Amino acid sequence: MKILVALKPTYDINQLKFDSEGVPLLETCPITLGEADKCALEEALRIKESNKAIVIAVTVGESQSHIKGIRDALAMGADEGYLIKMKNAWNISSIAVAKAIASFAQLTGPYDVIFTGAGAGDTHSSIIGPMISALLDFRLIAGADQVEVSENMVKATCKMEDGTYYYESDLPVVITVTSEANEPRIPTLKAIIRSKSMPIKEVDPSVLSLSVEEFKDLKVLKHSIERKRIILEASDQKSAEESVEKIITFLKSEGVI
């Protein structure tokens, strides 16, 4: 069985800061592989262990963060790692990213399963997996919290807004995995050292016959909703009573209770 895992290093948005004009300080924001992407890789590695699969990790971009992302995937246990070389990877439209991965899959496949995170850590569009499925005419399991892949079938459970869906699907399939699906392994020191001597292969987009159009972000600014930020203290029973009294008065005058 051949498995592709598409990964995306993303900004750690919990640590994102803005300058005084409200422009996000992306240069100083740490970048890591998203949780859901790591869970997607973990699912692939578990299949590899039980089913003798080969696992290939790929990302679109060529920055140090992208190289590190693939290096981390190799340390976790991926057999091969690829970079699809594109400058300004952060400004490539999601359609172009999906097309790049789909073309890469056609070039290096055939694959039985393509895994990716159900949502990237930063933008969380959750559309790349479905796009790859459409481009390759693969089946689709989106947002899996539990996955079980056998030789010719996948069983998965997905929690959605209206309830829980249990799916059984044929292969080949694109599976997007949530960050609750598993606990991704932490590579051993030995595995980290070994991964450093593994090659990271580079793919030129021209090989994938892609025309990449960058999308235009006209303006990125801090999204601020005017909030009143009236903060009261409740350090003991008495101040709790007073604060609650005040809050109820505020909410009544707002007309919301």
Added chain:
Amino acid sequence: MRTKLLAYSEDRSWAAQIKSLSDSIKAEASIFLPKKEIAEKVSGLYEEIYYSDLENFDPLAYISAFFEVAKLLSPEVAVFPCTGKGRILAGLFSAKNSKSVATDVYNVQSKENNLIAKRLVYGGKAEVDLELKIPATICLLHGSYVEAKANVESRFNKVIKPNASCRVIFTPKKVEGMEPDKAEVVVVAGRGVKTKNDLRMIMELAELLKGAWSVTRPLAVDEGWAESWIGISGLMVSPKLYIGIGVSGQPHHMMGARSSKIVVAINKDRNAPIFDECDYGIVGDLYVVLPEMIKKLKNMKQK
């Protein structure tokens, strides 16, 4: 010529919000809904209503029915609700049929032949203005547009049910009390709530305020205390009043509640990010503050 818009929805509320977006850019709107029973509820909002006979959510079957309608109409814009299912369908549709796609959109303007969309990114911490080349696909955030009123005569058109792509077994979530995305008041429990039993206080407060209760994602998915949660990967709500109890305010959670009119936070950590985006906050132990709040509201009710 007017821009042609094709909407997808599974209920009247979303259909009415997307209609309102459509009206604001003076588009000619049609809609596709998966089932006849739902399609009938949308009567009067759209002139052309398409429906099929689809059962439990099978993404590929759903999108192929939607695609049949798109082939017929060649819309310049396809609009889906920014829900879990809406995102999946938007991804499937846009890959082959659109030049551009944006999720988490809360405003759309037309500009010459293209569209300018405002979308939220980084868990709603930042907003981006995007130029979308048409044909474009958009996922619209809940509560971004007011619901349009029924004012046209609708024609109903049936789309043949496509083949299933997989086997699906669906277990609907149990709704205890009101549904959060339909309520005017939403009380949310976060990690500060220590045991499942303590959720009773959250439910009691919700009931007193005639609202719904919910939780953050870890409480639903890791602890299994509830079947749904508020956040970017769960329910997106826009109530008049949101009360976060023991909620720290991680961006992916707040994204699901950001369009609430008033946000109230109760948390013992003064540095919790939720205090930066609330209207009223109490820094204190929820096990002291919450019983007090319930007591006062009960007294008010009795008077």
